[in-house]
Amino acid sequence: MRGTIQNFQHDLLAWFEDEARDLPWRRTKDPYRIYLSEIMLQQTRVDQGLPYYERFLERFPDLKSLADAEEEEVLKQWEGLGYYTRARNLHRTARILMEQYKGNFPDTPEVLQLLPGIGKYTAGAIASIAFNKAAPVLDGNVKRVLARINALKASIDASAVQQQLWAMAGSLLSQKEPGDFNQAMMELGARICTPKTPDCHDCPVQVHCEAYKLGSQEELPMRSVKKTVPHHEVVVAVLCKGEGYLIGKRPSTGFLGGLWEFPGGKLEAGENHQQALIRECREELGIEIEPGGLITVAKHAYTHFKVTLNVFRCRVVKGKPRPNFHTELKWVTRDEFDDYPFPKGNHKFLKLL
Structure with missing residues (x-):
């Protein structure tokens, strides 16, 4: 990466403050609603997931209402989103939190990862956004941003490279504003640093990007050859x-x-x-x-x-x-x-x- 980490953080957060999309889960620090958005947007685009998010909250506005529901009703509310394991894990997690945590979310990534369906990324997102904990995130958007600003010439699918990317995400993370920083990185990948034809002209961190300097941004990130889908x-x-x-x-x-x-x-x-x-x-x-x-x-x-x-x-x-x-x-x-x-x-x- 070109320039200092502090300047990168400043440029990214200033852009996010001005340009962030107004999304319902960004208007709250309620960990339940943030958790729901993170689970729902796995494998689902924001524009597709938004009406499901709002409908789900109408029926299950809080952790208790979700925990008290029957699984079939939860699946019915989830219908159309696919990847139904997400819905079953939501339901299981709600019941565990009500029974074992007095209806409260843990605020550390390590404990959050003990809950069904919550991995390292989701735990980091909840901890940083809801509780302002300095926990990095690494989703597809963030991987792409990191690969480009560092001109990473290795497949981001490789396990060793995944570890390298987590380390990069942690080193860049703002300790003062981890939640906003993580959301800004994801927003940048979703709207500017897109998989095809990235909008480098409007990128707030263009001056920090090694791939832009080398003219290799459209070649990155490198991926492993996809297997034939049966x-x-x-x-x-x-x-x-x-x-x-x-x-x-x-x-x-x-x-x-x-x-x-x-x-x-x-x-x-x-x-x-x-x-x-x-x-x-x-x-x-x-x-x-x-x-x-x-x-x-x-x-x-x-x-x-x-x-x-x-x-x-x-x-x-x-x-x-x-x-x-x-x-x-x-x-x-x-x-x-x-x-x-x-x-x-x-x-x-x-x-x-």
């Missing part, structure tokens, strides 16, 4: 009884835990759609079915894989559905769909039923 072909069985549709609740732990879904699963080698539907319904529900017509084909991307959902109407020809995989089965009407939290992929065909 794709799965999936069948979905829409089973009807009168006006009811059969849905099942996934186990509370694991992928999409606690959400409701339509029966189905991945095709196995050599299967066609109809064969996969028959096998999945036999394994999941203990019934024999007759596959019917195709309703729709929908594509959906998760973090580590992609799926194509082939949705078929099906008819039960033998047996009574039982929850061999799901924890619970229900027959529900279209009007009742809104009462249950479904994976985002299922929402792509619900309105077609």
Whole structure:
């Protein structure tokens, strides 16, 4: 980095004071609301997460209301954001804080990291923003800023480089205003020092940036080669009884835990759609079915894989559905769909039923 740390801090904080976006979690020092914003904005853009944040707080305005709720209600409020482990961990953490910490948040990163779903970054954000503790943060935006101002010629995905970046973040951190400094670094990465075509002309710390001096800002940060994202072909069985549709609740732990879904699963080698539907319904529900017509084909991307959902109407020809995989089965009407939290992929065909 060019120049002194003190000058870097001054230039960044002066810019943040004038240019910071007016966001609801920046108008408070309430650790619950700051915590919620940090968890909600993991893997979620600010513009996308803002209405969910406000809606969530309408239903769960404080730690106690969240702790007192049933998990399914929390998942329903989270519906549409994805990465549902975040919601389950929010709920678990709220209950732990009410039961073991008298409803108070710990104010140190070390203790915060003992809570479900709170890692080093989130702990640093809560401690610095809510409690003014000198704890650094390192998210994707901050990594990019650090890599550029230091012209770091190494993959920021490497574990050794991650440690180096944490050390850089700690050395730059303002001891007097750690919360504002951390938010300013994240704001800079989100709005100015963007992944593509960074706005160096308007950057408040341009004079400190080694990459800008070298003209290498668009080449940085360096990343490891991404692995090919696997794709799965999936069948979905829409089973009807009168006006009811059969849905099942996934186990509370694991992928999409606690959400409701339509029966189905991945095709196995050599299967066609109809064969996969028959096998999945036999394994999941203990019934024999007759596959019917195709309703729709929908594509959906998760973090580590992609799926194509082939949705078929099906008819039960033998047996009574039982929850061999799901924890619970229900027959529900279209009007009742809104009462249950479904994976985002299922929402792509619900309105077609």
